[in-house]
Amino acid sequence: MAEKREKLVLVGNGMAGIGTIEQILKLGGAYDITVFGSEPHPNYNRIMLSYVLEGSKTLNDIILNDWNWYEDNNITLHTGTTVTRIDEGSKQVVTDNGMIVPYDKVIIATGSNSFILPVPGCDKEGVVGFRDIADCDAMLAAAKQYNKAAVIGGGLLGLEAAKGLVNLGMDVTVVHLMEDLMERQLDRNASSMLQAELERQGVKFAMGKQTVELTGEQRVSGLRFSDDSTLEADFVVMAVGIKPNVTLAKESGITVNRGIVVDDYLQTSMQNVYSIGECAEHRGVCYGLVAPLFEQGMVLAKYLCGSETKPYEGSIVSTKLKISGVDVFSAGEFLDSPEHTVISSKDEWKRTYKKILLKNNVIVGAVLFGDVTESANLQKLVKQGSVMTDEIYTEVMGTGCCGSGAKKGTSVEAMADEEIVCGCNGVTKKAIVDAVTEHGFSTVDEIKACTGATRSCGGCKPVVEQILQFVLGDSFQQAAKQGICGCTTLSRDEIVAEITAKGLKTTKEVMNVLEWKQEEGCSKCRPAINYYLGMMNPDTHQDEKESRFVNERMGANIQKDGTYTVIPRMYGGVTTPEDLKKIADVSLKYDVKVVKVTGGQRLDLIGVKKEDLPKVWEELDMPSGYGYAKSLRTVKTCVGSQFCRFGTQDSLGMGALIERKYERLDFPAKFKIAVNGCPRNCAESCTKDIGIVGNDGGWEVFIGGNGGIKPRIADSFCKIKTDEELIEVCSAVMQYYRETGNYLERTSEWVERMGLEQIQMVILNNEDNRKELAARIDFALTQVTDPWKKILNDSSTRTALFEETRV
Numbered sequence: 001m002a003e004k005r006e007k008l009v010l011v012g013n014g015m016a017g018i019g020t021i022e023q024i025l026k027l028g029g030a031y032d033i034t035v036f037g038s039e040p041h042p043n044y045n046r047i048m049l050s051y052v053l054e055g056s057k058t059l060n061d062i063i064l065n066d067w068n069w070y071e072d073n074n075i076t077l078h079t080g081t082t083v084t085r086i087d088e089g090s091k092q093v094v095t096d097n098g099m100i101v102p103y104d105k106v107i108i109a110t111g112s113n114s115f116i117l118p119v120p121g122c123d124k125e126g127v128v129g130f131r132d133i134a135d136c137d138a139m140l141a142a143a144k145q146y147n148k149a150a151v152i153g154g155g156l157l158g159l160e161a162a163k164g165l166v167n168l169g170m171d172v173t174v175v176h177l178m179e180d181l182m183e184r185q186l187d188r189n190a191s192s193m194l195q196a197e198l199e200r201q202g203v204k205f206a207m208g209k210q211t212v213e214l215t216g217e218q219r220v221s222g223l224r225f226s227d228d229s230t231l232e233a234d235f236v237v238m239a240v241g242i243k244p245n246v247t248l249a250k251e252s253g254i255t256v257n258r259g260i261v262v263d264d265y266l267q268t269s270m271q272n273v274y275s276i277g278e279c280a281e282h283r284g285v286c287y288g289l290v291a292p293l294f295e296q297g298m299v300l301a302k303y304l305c306g307s308e309t310k311p312y313e314g315s316i317v318s319t320k321l322k323i324s325g326v327d328v329f330s331a332g333e334f335l336d337s338p339e340h341t342v343i344s345s346k347d348e349w350k351r352t353y354k355k356i357l358l359k360n361n362v363i364v365g366a367v368l369f370g371d372v373t374e375s376a377n378l379q380k381l382v383k384q385g386s387v388m389t390d391e392i393y394t395e396v397m398g399t400g401c402c403g404s405g406a407k408k409g410t411s412v413e414a415m416a417d418e419e420i421v422c423g424c425n426g427v428t429k430k431a432i433v434d435a436v437t438e439h440g441f442s443t444v445d446e447i448k449a450c451t452g453a454t455r456s457c458g459g460c461k462p463v464v465e466q467i468l469q470f471v472l473g474d475s476f477q478q479a480a481k482q483g484i485c486g487c488t489t490l491s492r493d494e495i496v497a498e499i500t501a502k503g504l505k506t507t508k509e510v511m512n513v514l515e516w517k518q519e520e521g522c523s524k525c526r527p528a529i530n531y532y533l534g535m536m537n538p539d540t541h542q543d544e545k546e547s548r549f550v551n552e553r554m555g556a557n558i559q560k561d562g563t564y565t566v567i568p569r570m571y572g573g574v575t576t577p578e579d580l581k582k583i584a585d586v587s588l589k590y591d592v593k594v595v596k597v598t599g600g601q602r603l604d605l606i607g608v609k610k611e612d613l614p615k616v617w618e619e620l621d622m623p624s625g626y627g628y629a630k631s632l633r634t635v636k637t638c639v640g641s642q643f644c645r646f647g648t649q650d651s652l653g654m655g656a657l658i659e660r661k662y663e664r665l666d667f668p669a670k671f672k673i674a675v676n677g678c679p680r681n682c683a684e685s686c687t688k689d690i691g692i693v694g695n696d697g698g699w700e701v702f703i704g705g706n707g708g709i710k711p712r713i714a715d716s717f718c719k720i721k722t723d724e725e726l727i728e729v730c731s732a733v734m735q736y737y738r739e740t741g742n743y744l745e746r747t748s749e750w751v752e753r754m755g756l757e758q759i760q761m762v763i764l765n766n767e768d769n770r771k772e773l774a775a776r777i778d779f780a781l782t783q784v785t786d787p788w789k790k791i792l793n794d795s796s797t798r799t800a801l802f803e804e805t806r807v
């Protein structure tokens with residue numbers, strides 16, 4: 001009989017909790033896992049919010065475990081759901097929306113909340129903390145509308161927020177209580193060099209100021225300080241520290257102090273309930289950085305899986321400010337006292353500073369400014385409590401000035417196998433060496449995909465590179481070539497060429513023949529190869545459902561409460577009273593929560609239960625609108641010459657014709673079109689993949705527009721006289737994009753990468769090319785069928801997907 005699996009409930013879908021679950025999965029822990037998260041997102045890298053604000057990353061870039069990861073690992077995820085109580089007697093957790101879930105073990109990883117100074121006016125509009133995606137969105141939005149920002153708090157978070165807001169064009173003042181910035185990590189020397197550097201980069205400072213009131217009516221308009229001076233501000237970010245989130249533990253009767261009190265195996269005062277991360281208090285310390293959280297997670301995962309583990313005995317922390325052009329590092333002790341021996345050097349010309357603190361010759365702390373090349377090395381030395389030697393001195397201090405000195409590689413050679421290289425993700429030197437020697441990985445990206453090292457703050461990248469250099473020797477440089485994911489070093493073009501040359505037919509075959517490093521591939525390469533195979537062999541390729549993202553497998557978009565949305569086609573945004581009646585009847589019958597008019601001019605039935613999806617499709621009897629797919633989504637139209645007095649072309653008719661012609665076709669990414677009757681552009685062609693605008697003489701075509709996360713105004717592609725020419729050009733553009741686009745690359749990025757002139761040359765300057773591209777898309781179109789109808793006519797898929805418990 002199969003062994004009964006214990007039920008493990010994780011409360012808190014953040015880095016600490018999911019990091020622990022990843023370790024449990026690696027160790028083969030036999031648990032049925034359920035995860036609850038208050039935020040509506042899958043696990044993302046909170047650290048990287050600073051880069052999102054600064055503009056160097058998008059929200060998409062910082063997702064650590066996408067929806068498929070939970071799916072692939074059989075983890076039940078409830079986002080947007082807060083656990084309110086753990087009932088020890090009945091061994092159940094209870095949520096804010098009435099769910100009751102039994103458990104054998106619970107991990108509480110509820111993190112922290114921003115500390116909001118309790119001064120009058122702190123609840124005014126325009127006052128935010130900086131903790132999550134919602135805060136980050138609020139800051140990005142404020143920067144568009146307001147000009148004067150005050151960031152209260154000159155710690156790591158406040159400074160990263162301030163620099164981000166400066167990059168967004170705001171006039172920013174950091175208001176700091178103390179005389180020194182980052183006084184919890186830096187000494188006065190480093191602190192003043194940091195302030196000077198940030199001032200050069202446009203940040204203003206009000207030092208030694210205690211805020212006593214936020215002034216203004218409904219919205220904040222300024223700050224008043226204890227010395228009665230004031231500062232104007234129409235946006236305020238509070239970055240004055242964090243408060244462990246202990247509400248759930250407290251409500252459940254678990255012992256809490258500042259955080260949830262845990263022992264050396266992360267056990268709380270309640271049997272079978274553990275806690276890790278920022279919410280936990282271990283030996284009187286609550287940590288606010290990721291490295292300790294991963295260290296705790298490793299111990300807990302081993303403990304829960306019955307593997308041998310040392311107890312968790314606390315962490316020595318180090319920090320690095322993440323502001324481009326400002327290199328600051330601090331580890332261990334940083335303020336010198338008479339009991340310290342101090343090694344230091346300061347170069348005011350190069351603006352570098354280095355200080356190492358010894359106690360009885362043991363290295364107990366370090367501060368670096370300007371040149372942080374030795375940061376990983378010093379972090380290691382402080383953590384190990386190494387004794388200073390002449391050799392180490394030369395290595396970290398160079399020949400007595402701030403140079404980084406010693407021969408690179410010597411320190412990694414001397415590192416013990418079990419030494420942690422990536423503090424953020426708890427990755428040891430051995431794990432990295434094994435990834436190279438046993439799995440053949442050879443680039444930093446591959447090491448990242450395999451072990452997680454460099455995935456968070458990136459501070460360990462130099463050491464990972466040194467290890468690669470040490471193990472691979474000269475072949476490291478050559479190996480640095482990037483593949484489409486960590487499973488291969490082959491690029492998209494190389495894979496497509498190999499598929500053609502070797503006549504490969506399935507994703508498995510591609511991965512086998514092209515010697516994938518991970519036999520099963522990953523969620524990045526599998527959907528990409530499935531797309532390339534389908535695009536190249538539209539008539540023979542058997543679509544591989546298991547290689548598609550969950551929404552595409554289900555034919556609907558999953559929502560944060562586990563229900564789905566249904567969007568039927570409405571060609572050109574036009575519907576009929578009969579269809580509206582059907583939509584209303586079905587919505588009432590299946591208890592649809594909301595019927596929403598989408599930005600793409602159709603109706604979205606939100607909140608359909610999984611088991612009802614096939615019945616809803618059947619009773620609607622309308623084609624799928626592909627709201628979930630990398631395919632043609634909407635063709636937005638204005639009313640055009642049929643009704644509008646300015647209209648010069650029939651945009652309604654043309655929009656519907658285009659939508660009927662190209663629906664169901666796979667693209668590298670989602671694809672949107674708009675058709676307008678005149679240059680007034682009411683249907684907003686400028687933000688669509690293809691925008692079509694009527695004029696007196698015919699049509700003008702625009703390509704590469706995007707209104708999403710990285711907005712881009714479409715480029716004018718060509719002017720055309722007849723409807724037939726318009727269809728031919730649209731066909732050729734779409735097929736050229738299908739054939740040359742990287743999977744998940746939107747046309748906005750494709751146009752930038754290929755160059756507008758190149759696309760114009762291929763399509764406009766060569767009629768034969770254009771006609772061949774159009775013929776290939778026409779052939780592909782003969783092979784497509786409606787996915788909803790397909791599932792309705794296939795009872796085994798219907799049962800497997802919609803009637804059994806797991807997707």
Ligand SMILES: Cc1cc2nc3c(=O)[nH]c(=O)nc-3n(C[C@H](O)[C@H](O)[C@H](O)COP(=O)(O)OP(=O)(O)OC[C@H]3O[C@@H](n4cnc5c(N)ncnc54)[C@H](O)[C@@H]3O)c2cc1C
Pocket residue numbers: 011012013014015016017036037038039046047048049050081082083084109110111112130131132157245248276277278279287288289290291293320322457
């Ligand atoms: C902008 C920014 C930059 C940072 N940069 C760095 C850095 O460079 N280096 C570094 O080491 N650290 C950095 N940190 C700190 C680091 O991000 C945190 O230490 C880490 O994310 C904490 O992880 P956690 O899982 O303990 O908590 P969290 O990430 O806060 O996750 C807890 C999750 O649990 C959810 N939750 C809470 N209560 C409940 C409940 N009752 N039911 C269900 N869900 C619940 C919360 O909504 C949250 O999503 C940064 C933090 C921020 C905000």
Ligand SMILES: NC(=O)c1ccc[n+]([C@@H]2O[C@H](COP(=O)([O-])OP(=O)(O)OC[C@H]3O[C@@H](n4cnc5c(N)ncnc54)[C@H](O)[C@@H]3O)[C@@H](O)[C@H]2O)c1
Pocket residue numbers: 117152153154155156157158160175176177178181182183184209210211239240241242287288289319320321322
């Ligand atoms: N690069 C990184 O490692 C990084 C980046 C961002 C955040 N974080 C982490 O996120 C958490 C939050 O960061 P944080 O900077 O808010 O916390 P923090 O506690 O490190 O710093 C808060 C700062 O605010 C100042 N302050 C307190 N009260 C004030 C007041 N009334 N007016 C003005 N200033 C006041 C303090 O003197 C302190 O310097 C921390 O755990 C931090 O380690 C780390």
Ligand code: SF4
Pocket residue numbers: 638639640641644645646647648651676677678679680681682683
């Ligand atoms: S784009 Fe021109 S034709 Fe279309 S609705 Fe607007 S004004 Fe009328």
Ligand code: FES
Pocket residue numbers: 421422423424425453454455456457458459460461
């Ligand atoms: S130390 Fe932060 S990602 Fe490795």
